[in-house]
Structures are given as C-alpha cells and as structure tokens.
Amino acid sequence: MTENDRAILKVSELSSRAIPWSRTLDVLIIVVAAFLVWSVSHISFLLLGGDWDFFIDWKDRQYWILIIPITTIIMAASFQAIFWNLFRLPVGATASLLLLLLGTWIVRYHSWQGLAYFPLSLVVPGTCLMGALVLDAILVLSRSWLVTGMFGAVLYGLLFYPANWIYMAGYFQPVMNMGDMTSVADLIGYTFPRAGTPEYIRIIERGTLRTFGDTPTWVSAFFSAFVCIFLYYMFWGLGVLACNARFFPVGERFKLIYGNKGKAAGKAVGAAAAQPGAAS
Amino acid sequence: MSIQVASSIPSARASSVPKERKMFSLGPVAIGWGLLLAVYAGLRLYQGAFSFEYGLDATSPEFATYWMTLFKVEVPLIFGSGLCVWMYLWFTRDRDMDSMSGETELKRYFGLIAWFMMYTFSFLWIASFFGEGDATWHQTVIRDTALTPSHIVVFYACVPMYIVFGVSSLLYATTRIPAFARGYSLPLIMAVLGPGLILPNLGFNEWGHAFWMTEEIFSHPLHWGFPILGWTGLALGGLFIQVIGRMAELFKEVGGTADNANPA
Numbered sequence: 001m002t003e004n005d006r007a008i009l010k011v012s013e014l015s016s017r018a019i020p021w022s023r024t025l026d027v028l029i030i031v032v033a034a035f036l037v038w039s040v041s042h043i044s045f046l047l048l049g050g051d052w053d054f055f056i057d058w059k060d061r062q063y064w065i066l067i068i069p070i071t072t073i074i075m076a077a078s079f080q081a082i083f084w085n086l087f088r089l090p091v092g093a094t095a096s097l098l099l100l101l102l103g104t105w106i107v108r109y110h111s112w113q114g115l116a117y118f119p120l121s122l123v124v125p126g127t128c129l130m131g132a133l134v135l136d137a138i139l140v141l142s143r144s145w146l147v148t149g150m151f152g153a154v155l156y157g158l159l160f161y162p163a164n165w166i167y168m169a170g171y172f173q174p175v176m177n178m179g180d181m182t183s184v185a186d187l188i189g190y191t192f193p194r195a196g197t198p199e200y201i202r203i204i205e206r207g208t209l210r211t212f213g214d215t216p217t218w219v220s221a222f223f224s225a226f227v228c229i230f231l232y233y234m235f236w237g238l239g240v241l242a243c244n245a246r247f248f249p250v251g252e253r254f255k256l257i258y259g260n261k262g263k264a265a266g267k268a269v270g271a272a273a274a275q276p277g278a279a280s
Numbered sequence: 281m282s283i284q285v286a287s288s289i290p291s292a293r294a295s296s297v298p299k300e301r302k303m304f305s306l307g308p309v310a311i312g313w314g315l316l317l318a319v320y321a322g323l324r325l326y327q328g329a330f331s332f333e334y335g336l337d338a339t340s341p342e343f344a345t346y347w348m349t350l351f352k353v354e355v356p357l358i359f360g361s362g363l364c365v366w367m368y369l370w371f372t373r374d375r376d377m378d379s380m381s382g383e384t385e386l387k388r389y390f391g392l393i394a395w396f397m398m399y400t401f402s403f404l405w406i407a408s409f410f411g412e413g414d415a416t417w418h419q420t421v422i423r424d425t426a427l428t429p430s431h432i433v434v435f436y437a438c439v440p441m442y443i444v445f446g447v448s449s450l451l452y453a454t455t456r457i458p459a460f461a462r463g464y465s466l467p468l469i470m471a472v473l474g475p476g477l478i479l480p481n482l483g484f485n486e487w488g489h490a491f492w493m494t495e496e497i498f499s500h501p502l503h504w505g506f507p508i509l510g511w512t513g514l515a516l517g518g519l520f521i522q523v524i525g526r527m528a529e530l531f532k533e534v535g536g537t538a539d540n541a542n543p544a
Contacts, residue, residue: 013532013537014531014532014535014537015532015535015536015537017535017536018531018532018534018535018536021303021304021386021527021531021535022528022531024303024304024390025390025393025524025527028304028390028393028394028397029393029520029524031397032393032396032397032400032516033516033520035397035400035401035403035404036400036403036513036516038404038407038408039400039403039404039407039408039510039513040407040510040511040513040514042407042408042411042412043406043407043408043411043506043507043510044507044510044511046407046411046412046415046498046507047498047499047503047504047506047507048499048504048507049499050412050415050498050499051415051497051498051499052499054415054419067499071499075511078511078514079514082514082517085517086517086520086521103408103409103412104412106408106409107408107409107412107413110324110409110413111409111412111413111416112416114328115324115327115328115331115413115416115417116416116417116419116420118416194419194420195419195420195421195422197419200497238511238514239514239517242467242514242515242516242517242518243517243518243521244466244467244515244518245466245467245518245519245521245522245525246465246466246467246518247459247462247463247464247465247466247522248463248464248466249463250462250463250464255461255462258373258377258454258455258461258462259373259374259375259376259377259378259455259461260377260378260458260461260462261376261377261378
C-alpha cells in the first residue's frame, strides 16, 4: 500500500474490512457505466445522424461535416456533465465517443460486411475522438462547463473534418468512370447500389466534382462548430438534470404493501428525503 | 470476483473464527451474461443463415416457417419468462423492511447493481449491435412488412429482453431495499420506464412507415422517439447517487470505520 493509498483511506474513513467492498463497487459501477454510455451514445447517434456516416460516398462536404459533430456532442456533453458532477472525472466525452467508435466498428464488421456483404472500405466509420479528447482536456483545465462550451465545443466541431482526413484522403483520389471523372468514394458507391437510396440521392451531394471537397467543407465545419456550442449547453443541462436523485413520497398503503410497518412507515417520507443525494 | 463478510452465524465446526459469506458474487451475473450472449449470437447466426434465404418475401410460405415461427415463439417465451421472474420477485418480497440488518441491506444493494449489470448489457444489444444492424437490412431490402427478419430480432426479441431485466431491477429495488420501498425513486423509474416505452413507440414507427414512407432514413424525425426515450437511460446518473451514497454509509455501518479498524 502506497502513501497515497493510505492518505485516501484515511480521508474515506473506511475500515480494512470495508475496503474490498468499496473497490468491488468501483469496478461494478465502471462496468454498468460503460454499458450505459456505449448504449445511449450509439442509439442517439444512430437515429439522429447515423445515415450520414454509413457509407463512404455519403460523407459529403455539406451534411456529413455538419450533422455528425452536432449529433455526437449531445451525449458527449451529457456524459461529461454526469461524470464531472458525480465523480469529478473529465472522461465523459472521451468515453462516449470511444465506446461509440468501438460499437460502430463492431457493427460495421459483423453486420454491414458480415450480414449484408458491403465491403468494409464502403462502410468505414468516421471518428469524433480527437474532438472528444479536446473537450475533456478543456474541461479539466478550465473546470468550467461555460468555458468548455465556448471553446471546447467550437474545437469539437472544427476538428471533426481534419481528424477524419487521414483515412478519407485516399477516397478523394480522382478516377475516370465511363468517360467522366469521379472520386474513388463515389466509384465504390456506384458499384454497390443500395435499395434505400432514392431519398438520399436527392439530399446528398454525390456524383459530381463537388464531392472533392474544397473550401465549402470549412463553411460546414464552422457552422457545425456554431451549432455545437448551443447543443453542448443544452445537453450539459440534461446531464445535470439526470443526476437528480429525488425520491417522491408515497402513501401509507404503498409503504405497508412494500414491508414498511408501524413507526417506520410513519417516518418513511422523512427517511426518503434524508436519503443521500435526495436534496441535490 | 467475490468479497467476503463476517457473519454472526457460527461455523459448522464451532470454530472461534466467524464463518464468512459472500457479499457479492460475479458468478450469477457471468452465467446470465453467458446465456444472453448465447441467445444474441444464436439470433445473429440465424439471421445470417435465413435472412436473405427466406426473409425477402413476407408472403412466402418459407417466411412463415422460418420467421413468423420465430416471432410467435420468442415473444410469449421472453415475456412469459419475465412474468415468472416478476411474480417471484413480488411474492418473495421482504415484508418487514424495518428489521433489516445493515449487512443484508448492503448485500441487496450489490444485488441491485447485479440486476443493472444485466439490464445495461441487454440494452446494449438493441441500442448498438442489432440497432445499427437493422440499418444494414433497410439499406439492402425495401420493406414489405413490419415484421422483417431484422425487426423480429431487434424489436421483438431484444426489446422484450431488456424490458424484462429493467422491470426486474425496479421490482428488486422496491421489494427488497428500504429506501426504494419508502418512496418512488425518480431516476430508477425514468431509467426503466423510458427505454421500456421504446416498445409502444414502435407502433408509431410502423404506422409512419406504413402510411408516410417505406424508405428508411434513420435520422428521419419519425425515428426521433427512439433516441429521446434512450436518453432517459441517463437517469442512471441520479440512481448512482442514491445507491452509492447509501452504500458508502453502509460500508462504515457494517464494516466499521478506520477509527476502530485501522487498515494500516
């Protein structure tokens, strides 16, 4: 046991008998939290902006750059608020985006490729991890959600495109297809038609030179950064709200049915209100 | 992983050393995870074998054999099993919370966390794996029924599964832990009820797809009910406060404080 461990134990006032229980609780909470962060981050991203990340030829310069950061920062902000408020851990955004990336890769491999036989080169996911690291770093340095939203959220939106540029660059190479120039990404898209695409074709920029990017990508990135600021604050608030630990009082009959007898039933509401965290 | 706590029950050999019994054992959770993993892996393999083979035409006899049979078996089986668990939890509830020892209460808090390990694990499979897996089907096949091979797994196996574990967690807490039996825990109800409402929200989803659009745009507003109800899972943050706060008190109450049992 290190000097640091002894100091922590002294502050916690735990006996040697209770220390293993506390450590076990730590591990269990981490497991539950990891499953929770993974699940909620993925379902939120999937049904608010997932389409724009499914296929490489849909990662256009307009909507992909705008939608992915603003649909992922919301859960990053909420989990940042929860981890920061409850445990003073600046890991919420990184945990959210890291587990999202892990989950996305698993599905891309096992379902997109394994079930529907789309090649991985067509369904490779984007990443927001760099922005998440910056978001958490600014929170731990500033210790302020206001400052983090103002600067971190902006950087989160701006860093998305350059962070993905490395793996995207190859897909932007020009190739000739039936006498016209197109990108490698679009050529892969032409080769693997998808049944659900008519509406996407109407929305997504594809099949022209516009897909090579250029300056409009930065217009989208700055707009995304702008929206990220407001969504960060809104969903930080949701995270704070989620930490509400209220117990609502119940009637005497409820207490009796649930085994609270006699005088205990009488003090039940008071006991509930005195529960740790009830007033927060 | 298991930890021990001293019990006041004398050992069979009448030794002066008090008998130790487990406060938390990972065994049941590991078995539960293993069973769930086997079910989910089995469903995925079944999809791989029969989705494109017999699942493309909802009017075909093969579809009825391979997919509607699965649907007709899984829904009553999962909810039936869940009903048995819920009835067990209810009829074996603690009818005298007032006389509960701190040790028993602490053990039950660990039990509640074990239930949540099952709940969040089962939720993961619909929210991540089979949830996005549904997109692979929709981007490949235009739907001709609400009961696609993908939906029969994700909506009618995975959703009932986590509802069973969610409601079981709620029942375990309210029937066995004093604080949750004395008042409604707002975060606990949110964390169980919100994701549970995803099942009835399917009605709106399928109705919208039947009358508005057969095409699947995942980020379409028609689908926004799912992530919004998924956000209620964030309420586990509030539940952590309730659970960890009380457990921290019990650690000292049951295990003693550093003053009378210095670890150093």
